[in-house]
Amino acid sequence: MHLHIPLSSINHKFEQIAGRKDRIIVYNKADLADDSVQQPIIDAFKQYRNQHVIFTNANMDKNVKKIIDFAADKHKQDPSRYPFISVMVVGMPNVGKSSLINSMRRIGVRKGKAAKTGALPGVTRSVAVTSIKVLEDPPVYLVDTPGVMIPHLPDPESSLKVALTGGIRDHLSDEVVMADYLLWRLNNFGNFGYVENFKLSGPTDDINFLLPVISKRIGALQKYGEYDLKTAATFFIKQYRNGKYGKYTLDDITVDSLNNYFVNENNPDKQVLLSKNQEKKLLWNKKREKRLERWKRQGY
Numbered sequence: 001m002h003l004h005i006p007l008s009s010i011n012h013k014f015e016q017i018a019g020r021k022d023r024i025i026v027y028n029k030a031d032l033a034d035d036s037v038q039q040p041i042i043d044a045f046k047q048y049r050n051q052h053v054i055f056t057n058a059n060m061d062k063n064v065k066k067i068i069d070f071a072a073d074k075h076k077q078d079p080s081r082y083p084f085i086s087v088m089v090v091g092m093p094n095v096g097k098s099s100l101i102n103s104m105r106r107i108g109v110r111k112g113k114a115a116k117t118g119a120l121p122g123v124t125r126s127v128a129v130t131s132i133k134v135l136e137d138p139p140v141y142l143v144d145t146p147g148v149m150i151p152h153l154p155d156p157e158s159s160l161k162v163a164l165t166g167g168i169r170d171h172l173s174d175e176v177v178m179a180d181y182l183l184w185r186l187n188n189f190g191n192f193g194y195v196e197n198f199k200l201s202g203p204t205d206d207i208n209f210l211l212p213v214i215s216k217r218i219g220a221l222q223k224y225g226e227y228d229l230k231t232a233a234t235f236f237i238k239q240y241r242n243g244k245y246g247k248y249t250l251d252d253i254t255v256d257s258l259n260n261y262f263v264n265e266n267n268p269d270k271q272v273l274l275s276k277n278q279e280k281k282l283l284w285n286k287k288r289e290k291r292l293e294r295w296k297r298q299g300y
């Protein structure tokens with residue numbers, strides 16, 4: 001799962017299908033997220049699901065050995081029942097499944113690339129599911145899935161979060177709307193890195209002001225010299241995905257919000273969560289007004 005959206009990247013349908021199969025929860029791209037969310041997530045998964053969680057950075061092979069050890073342990077517990085271990089890697093598009101598999105091969109069998117990786121969601125598309133060896137003794141095999149895990153999108157804001165982290169193909173969502181949401185969240189986090197980056201005179205809440213500035217800076221113009229706002233939005237989003245605007249998560253991760261989430265997880269009536277979301281939006285709007293006042297006072 002994606003540590004930028006620890007809760008929005010959980011797929012409830014998968015939880016039902018997987019049933020009682022052993023599984024390990026892996027949050028990849030941990031290098032791009034706020035470290036402080038890790039312990040509350042570990043505690044919540046332990047308390048509500050009795051599941052073990054690992055935080056990885058597949059590009060740097062960080063903590064990836066822990067996944068292999070988890071699989072190998074299963075064999076050690078009962079070698080006759082589990083002569084070899086077959087692991088299915090499941091996750092929403094673009095979380096880094098292929099990168100994780102390649103990393104496991106580098107660590108487990110000291111071999112290079114086996115699974116193709118790419119920045120486009122759904123790049124792992126081959127229908128033929130292949131088995132890849134990641135450890136000789138005990139034999140551990142991995143099965144890559146063709147990005148089939150469609151994220152759970154209970155409300156428009158979750159869709160935006162998933163789109164922003166790359167879980168939905170960009171051209172299927174509106175890049176300008178995504179960029180607007182990103183700007184809003186950056187301002188809420190008090191992260192004004194974009195101000196310096198695009199040489200603005202101060203923070204802004206207005207995406208219609210920011211995107212033309214970005215277009216100009218990156219030379220994104222259309223045929224008749226108009227600003228190419230879509231390319232500017234894509235550029236801004238890509239910077240965020242590459243960690244240019246700091247390490248944080250888009251989901252609200254506190255002990256209370258985690259408790260609320262897991263308590264309601266199996267409840268088909270998600271209204272509690274939705275109304276919580278609506279409450280939050282009202283609160284954010286209030287904070288936004290206060291922030292604008294503060295900026296005015298500071299002379300921006």
Ligand SMILES: Nc1nc2c(ncn2[C@@H]2O[C@H](COP(=O)(O)OP(=O)(O)OP(=O)(O)O)[C@@H](O)[C@H]2O)c(=O)[nH]1
Nearest residue numbers: 057058094095096097098099118121122123124147
């Ligand atoms: N910063 C960072 N980037 C990562 C990490 N893991 C993967 N990436 C990058 O994320 C992008 C997507 O990685 P993939 O491994 O292709 O993702 P996937 O889940 O297989 O994607 P699909 O094929 O769409 O299902 C690539 O550009 C990777 O380099 C990580 O731990 N940290």
